[in-house]
Amino acid sequence: MSFSQTPPQQRQEQIGFINNRWRQLYELEKESGQTALQFLFLTNAGGAVATLAFIGAIGAGKIGIGAKLALAFFVVGVILLGVSRAKQFHHMSGLFKHWKSLVAAYFSDKTTYDYILGEDNKKAVDDICDYVFPYASFGCFIIGSIVGFISLI
Numbered sequence: 001m002s003f004s005q006t007p008p009q010q011r012q013e014q015i016g017f018i019n020n021r022w023r024q025l026y027e028l029e030k031e032s033g034q035t036a037l038q039f040l041f042l043t044n045a046g047g048a049v050a051t052l053a054f055i056g057a058i059g060a061g062k063i064g065i066g067a068k069l070a071l072a073f074f075v076v077g078v079i080l081l082g083v084s085r086a087k088q089f090h091h092m093s094g095l096f097k098h099w100k101s102l103v104a105a106y107f108s109d110k111t112t113y114d115y116i117l118g119e120d121n122k123k124a125v126d127d128i129c130d131y132v133f134p135y136a137s138f139g140c141f142i143i144g145s146i147v148g149f150i151s152l153i
Contacts, residue, residue, distance in 0.1 A: 037081065040137045044077035047144050066151020073144030077137040084133035091127070098123050 006014065051071040055063055102116040 040081050040134060043141045044074045048074035064151055066147055070144045070148030073140045077140030080133050080137040087129060095124055
């Protein structure tokens with residue numbers, strides 16, 4: 001049965017379920033994204049700390065280029081993740097400011113409800129950088145780990 005053919009009481013129950021499911025999936029997505037970013041930070045920062053400890057224990061003049069290169073990859077991974085988090089913050093802040101201005105225009109009868117929803121949907125889009133920076137950070141961890149391991153052999 002389509003939405004328009006659904007009785008009003010059942011329609012309200014379905015809308016309630018849809019809203020609850022949307023909220024649940026949104027929270028799962030948000031939580032998994034935050035967990036992934038925390039993982040990337042901890043692994044890259046941990047790799048950098050371990051490499052620095054190794055360099056400190058052996059002496060900077062006695063280590064090969066491999067350990068220095070591994071350290072560079074871990075540090076770049078942390079920096080990429082920082083850029084990703086900053087970009088994410090500014091994007092969310094922009095969405096919120098945009099939404100506030102749309103709602104203010106709606107409440108002052110300068111626009112329609114459908115218009116503000118359409119404009120919000122236009123603004124809330126994924127950017128390729130939302131994927132490039134975190135995956136590049138993960139790549140830095142993998143490459144740093146491989147280079148560090150090879151330099152120990």
